Amino acid sequence: MIDQQVSLRGGAACLPVRPRTGRCLVLAAVFVCAACGLVYELELVALASYLIGDSVTQASVVLSVMVFAMGVGSLLAKRLRSRAAVGFGLIEAVLALVGGSSALVLYATFAWIGESRYALVGFSFAIGVLIGAEIPLLMTLIQRVDRQDAGGAVADLFAADYVGALVGGLAFPFLLLPVLGQLTGALFTGAVNAAAGGALVLWVFRRDLTPRSRWLLVLVNVAVIAVLAVATALVDDFERAARRAVYGDGVRVALQTGVQEVVLTGAGRSSLDLYLDGRLRVSARDEYRYHEALVHPAMNGPRARVLILGGGDGLAAREVLRYRDVRRATLVELDPGVTRLARTDRALSALNAHAFRDPRLTVVNADAFNWLRAAHGGYDVVISDLPDPGISTSTKLYSAEFYGLVAEALAPGGRLVVHGGPPVTRPHTYWTVEASMRAAGLHTRPYRISGRLSDFAAGPDRATHRARAQDGWGFVLAGTAAKPALRLSPQAPTLRSLTPSSLVRAGRDAESTRPGGLLPSTLVHPRYWEDR
Numbered sequence: 001m002i003d004q005q006v007s008l009r010g011g012a013a014c015l016p017v018r019p020r021t022g023r024c025l026v027l028a029a030v031f032v033c034a035a036c037g038l039v040y041e042l043e044l045v046a047l048a049s050y051l052i053g054d055s056v057t058q059a060s061v062v063l064s065v066m067v068f069a070m071g072v073g074s075l076l077a078k079r080l081r082s083r084a085a086v087g088f089g090l091i092e093a094v095l096a097l098v099g100g101s102s103a104l105v106l107y108a109t110f111a112w113i114g115e116s117r118y119a120l121v122g123f124s125f126a127i128g129v130l131i132g133a134e135i136p137l138l139m140t141l142i143q144r145v146d147r148q149d150a151g152g153a154v155a156d157l158f159a160a161d162y163v164g165a166l167v168g169g170l171a172f173p174f175l176l177l178p179v180l181g182q183l184t185g186a187l188f189t190g191a192v193n194a195a196a197g198g199a200l201v202l203w204v205f206r207r208d209l210t211p212r213s214r215w216l217l218v219l220v221n222v223a224v225i226a227v228l229a230v231a232t233a234l235v236d237d238f239e240r241a242a243r244r245a246v247y248g249d250g251v252r253v254a255l256q257t258g259v260q261e262v263v264l265t266g267a268g269r270s271s272l273d274l275y276l277d278g279r280l281r282v283s284a285r286d287e288y289r290y291h292e293a294l295v296h297p298a299m300n301g302p303r304a305r306v307l308i309l310g311g312g313d314g315l316a317a318r319e320v321l322r323y324r325d326v327r328r329a330t331l332v333e334l335d336p337g338v339t340r341l342a343r344t345d346r347a348l349s350a351l352n353a354h355a356f357r358d359p360r361l362t363v364v365n366a367d368a369f370n371w372l373r374a375a376h377g378g379y380d381v382v383i384s385d386l387p388d389p390g391i392s393t394s395t396k397l398y399s400a401e402f403y404g405l406v407a408e409a410l411a412p413g414g415r416l417v418v419h420g421g422p423p424v425t426r427p428h429t430y431w432t433v434e435a436s437m438r439a440a441g442l443h444t445r446p447y448r449i450s451g452r453l454s455d456f457a458a459g460p461d462r463a464t465h466r467a468r469a470q471d472g473w474g475f476v477l478a479g480t481a482a483k484p485a486l487r488l489s490p491q492a493p494t495l496r497s498l499t500p501s502s503l504v505r506a507g508r509d510a511e512s513t514r515p516g517g518l519l520p521s522t523l524v525h526p527r528y529w530e531d532r
Contacts, residue, residue, distance in 0.1 A: 003105070003202055004284065005160075010191070010196050011315075012063055016203070016204070016206065016331075017145075017204060018144065019145055019147075021148040022146060022204055022445045023142060023145050023146040023156075024143030025200060025204050026138065026141055026142045026145060026159075026200065026204070026378060027142070027147075027156060027160040027209075028156070028196075029197065029199075029200040030134075030138055030157055030160040030161050030164065031161075031163060031164035031197040032164060032192065032193070033092065033095075033134060033164065033193060033196060033197065034161040034162070034163075034164030034165045034168065035164040035167045035168030035171065035376075036096075036099065036158070036170070036190070036193040036196075037095075037099070037127070037134075037165070037187070038096075038164075038165045038168035038169050038170060038171050038172070038193060039099075039126050039168045039176065039186070039189045039490060040064060040099035040102060040186070040189065040363065041063070041127070042168075042169065042172045042173075042422060043099075043103050043172070043182060043186045044062045044064075044102060044103075044106070044120060044124060045058060045059045045175070046115065046172075046177070046182060047103050047106050047107065047182055048061070048062060048106070048120050049437025050261065050277050050278060051106065051116045051278060052098055052116055052117060052120070052355055053111045053279075054152065055393060056254075061120065061121065061124065062120065063084065063122045063126040065121055065128060066124045066125070066128035066131070067126050067127075067128065067219075068126070068128065068131045069124065069126070069132060069169065070128045070131055070132030071132060071336055072128070072129050072132060072135075072241075073128065073129035073130060073131065073132025073133040073150055073380035074132045074133065074135060074136055074341065074401065076132075076133060076134060076414040077091075077131065077132070077133035077134075077135075077136040077137055079137075079380060080133070080137060081137065081140045083524040084137045084140040084141050084144070084299075085141065085189060085201050085208040085209060086143075086201070086208075086209055086213045086216075086217065087133075087137055087140065087204035088134070088141060088197065088201060088219070088371075089131050089197055089199075089201035089202070089220075090133075090195025090216075090217065091130055091134065091197075091434065092193060092194060092198065092201075093139070093194055093197065093198065093217070093221050093224045094096035094130060095130040095131065095193060095197075095222045096191065096193040096194035096224050096225075096228070097101045097190065097194075097224045097227065097228070098123065098126050098127060098189040098487070099127050099130075099190055099193065100131065100186055100187045100188075100189060100190015100191065100193070100194075100228050100231075101187070101222075101228070101231065102123040102127065102184070102186060102189070102239065103182050103183050103186040103187075104183055104186070104187070104231060105123070106120060106121060106123065107118050107242055108242065109184075110236075110242075110246070110278075111241075111242035111243075111245040111246050112242075112245050114385075129132055132265075135161070137156060137308055137446065138157055139267060140219065141205065142156065142157060142455070143392065144188040144205070144208075145204065153237060156515055158527065162268075167173060167460040168524075169445045172185070173522075176188070176189070178258060183231055183235050183238070186229045186230070187231050187232045187235065188228075188277065190224070190228045191225050191229065191232075191281075194221050194225050194228070195221075195223045195225065198217060198218075198221035200216060200513040202214065202218065202221075202235070202239045206451045211411050215404050219421055221370065224410060228314035230256045230310070233414065239254075242363070243310050244518065246252070246262055246278065247273075247275065248263050248265060250266050250267060250271070251263060251264075251265050251499045252264050252265060252266070252267065252347075253345065253486065255337065255341075255493065256468075257335050257336070257337025257338065258335075258337070259334060259335040259337065260276050260335060260337075261277050261278065262273075262274070262275070262276060262278070262324060262337060262338060263275040263278075263343060264337075264341070264345060265349065266284065266347065268345070269407045270285075271284060271285075272347045272348060272351060273424065274283040274313060274348070277336070278389070279388075281313070281332050281387075282313050282315065282351075282403070282415070283444055284351055287315055288496050288497060289449060289473075289496075289497040289498075290499050291315045291316055291318070291319050292319060292447075292495050292496065292498045293447075293449040293473060293475060293497070293498055293506070294316060294319075294383060294385060294417060294419055294473075294475060295316055295373065295383055295417070296319065296320065296488055296489070296495060296498060297417065297447070297475075297477050297484075297486055297487070297488065297503060298381050298415045298416070298417035298477055298484075299320070299323060299381060299485055299489050299492065300382070300415075300484070300485060300488060300489040300492075301335050301381075301413065301415060301484070301487075301489070302380040302411070302413065302414075303323055303325065303380050303381050304326065304327045304328070304380055304383075304459050304503060305326075305327065305328050305329075305330075305377065305378060305379045305380050305381075305411070306328070306329045306330070306381045306383065306408065307329075307330050307332070307379040307381070307382045307383070308318050308320065308329060308330065308331040308382075308383045308385060308388055309332050309368045309372075309383065309384045309385065309406075310332070310333060310334075310368065310384070310385040310386040310387070311331060311333065311385035312331070312333035312334075312335055312338035312339045312341075312342060312353060313338065313342050313351075314331075314343075314352030314355040314356055315351065315352050315355075316360055316383055316385045317331055317352065317355040318328060318352045318353045318355045318441065319385070320381075320461060321353075321355055321358050321361065322493045323489075323492075323493070326360060326527055327360065328360055328362070329358075329360055329361045329362070330361075330362045330364060330379075331361060331362070331363050331364065332366055332371050333363065333365055334365065334367055334368070334369050335363070335365070336365040338457060339356070339363050339365065342355075342356060343356045345394065368386065368397055368402075369396055369397060369400070369402055369405070371409075372402070372405040373405060374416060376409075376410045377408055377409045377410065377411065378409075378528075379409050379410055379411060380410075380411050380413075380414050380415070380484055381413060381414065381415050381416075381417075382406050382410060382415070382416045382418065383417055384397075384406070384408060384417065384418040384419065385466050386398075386419070387398050388421055388439075389420065389421055389432075389433055389521075389528045395440065395521065395526040395528050396523055396526075398418075398432075398433050398470070398521060398528065399436060399520075399521050399522050399523050399526070400436045400437075400439040400440050400520045400522050401440075401444060401489065401523050403436055403437045403439075403440035403478075404440040404441070405482055406440070407440050407441055410480050412481065412490070413479070413481055414479070414480055415477060415478065415480070415484050416437070416442065416477070416479075416485070417475060417476070417477045418433060418475065418476045418478070419474070419475055420434065420446075420472060420474045420475065420476050421433065421474055422472065422473065422474055422514045423446075423474035423510055424448075424472070424513060427513050427514075427515055428518065428528075429528050430446075430474045430513070430516070431446075431477060431513075431514060431518050432519075432520070432521050432527050432528060433514055433520065434446055434523075435518045435519060435520045436519070436520040436521045436522075437478050439522075441480070441482070442478035442479065442480065443478060443479050443480075443482050443483040443484070444476050444477070444478045444483070445465075445476070445478065445479075445483050445485075445507065446474065446475070446476050446477075446507070446510035446514070447474075447475050447476075447477065447486055447503065447506035447507045447509070447510045448472055448473070448474045448475070448503075448509040448513070449472050449473050449498075449506055450472035450509070453495070457498075472509075474510060485499055486503050486504070486506070486507050488500055488503065
């Protein structure tokens with residue numbers, strides 16, 4: 001069929017370049033388009049993980065839908081082979097517009113509608129269909145410029161396609177994301193995509209186009225590039241408007257650290273909220289209840305050396321350093337941007353009582369799991385103030401293997417405390433954390449601290465505060481030798497929310513939610529997804 005089409009259209013004689021040159025130009029276009037296609041794919045996965053959470057699920061959705069759609073696109077492209085040049089040019093223009101604008105639209109749906117899942121599936125399918133339509137048309141075009149056996153043509157096309165995908169896959173995390181960011185990076189990729197596809201058709205295959213088709217392609221590509229350019233010029237205004245829609249009007253700091261997006265809202269210490277990747281992590285209205293409950297029960301006993309895992313905001317360190325007999329505290333935080341902000345932002349540093357100025361505190365910017373593998377032991381207390389275990393990237397930090405490393409880092413008689421999530425609304429997650437700690441040989445003592453609605457009556461994220469008040473926080477205190485006593489140290493400082501009697505109730509409240517038969521989460525069998 002292809003050979004017949006080639007012979008009917010006159011072979012390479014109708015082209016303005018030599019067959020070998022034309023073949024190289026087609027393969028170069030394949031290379032660029034493949035790189036752009038993979039960037040769109042990675043943009044969708046990255047933004048969906050940020051906006052929706054659970055990177056494993058979002059990557060599976062994007063990849064599976066996109067691969068299926070590529071098959072659909074390949075079938076649909078069969079009807080365009082008789083007009084392969086104009087068909088390819090239009091498909092690349094539409095792909096550039098859809099792929100380039102995908103990040104903007106996903107973020108807009110999250111900001112103003114509050115739900116991005118349907119948009120994610122829609123873009124995955126649309127981009128997959130358009131990418132799938134490329135190969136059949138490119139197969140026709142490469143045979144058009146340089147007749148060769150089908151096997152050789154397929155080998156050349158797929159070699160260029162895979163190498164382009166490699167370059168696009170490496171360019172996204174190491175170049176586009178850090179230099180341009182997610183939104184501008186997608187728009188720039190779309191412009192490159194449109195330019196490559198349009199240039200190939202309008203130059204190499206211009207004699208295959210009717211005057212009407214030629215002008216149509218010129219106008220469509222100019223319009224697409226113009227739309228992407230205007231969107232790029234307005235992207236900063238769009239981001240500010242979207243942040244106001246998500247976080248309210250009080251955004252003071254918004255930065256991409258290379259690990260996550262960090263946003264601070266609120267003008268003063270009493271109204272400050274800290275968001276990491278769109279999730280509320282700290283609110284000045286209730287953080288004292290969380291951090292007092294996290295830190296002080298574990299400080300009952302020897303506490304000369306304390307290790308804090310996570311807690312880059314400095315608030316857990318603030319509570320630790322209230323004990324004068326703490327000689328050394330080590331804080332291990334993955335994101336140096338968070339610890340830098342906790343040092344320098346006036347409201348946040350006031351909230352953490354300038355903990356980073358205390359000479360007893362040492363900050364290490366590292367992955368907690370890898371750091372523990374090389375760390376020396378001897379810590380009297382380990383405080384785990386890490387992201388929620390339901391977030392896929394954090395599941396290894398709530399695994400039995402991780403708690404085994406923590407147990408090795410503890411001194412004889414040492415204690416570990418972990419925030420395990422809300423035991424009422426997510427009991428499976430909370431009790432899987434506890435089961436994982438027991439699997440590492442630790443003796444556990446669960447407890448739950450409830451909130452008070454009066455603490456959460458104001459602020460732009462009132463719904464989240466209200467949920468916290470109703471559910472509270474679940475913690476697990478553990479020891480290496482025996483179950484630690486759930487009580488405060490006689491030398492504990494004056495606390496605003498925690499009393500000996502409230503700790504007794506906290507233990508009873510947690511035990512009342514215990515299910516049976518839960519297995520620990522391990523690196524090779526993470527179990528936290530079952531509660532999402």
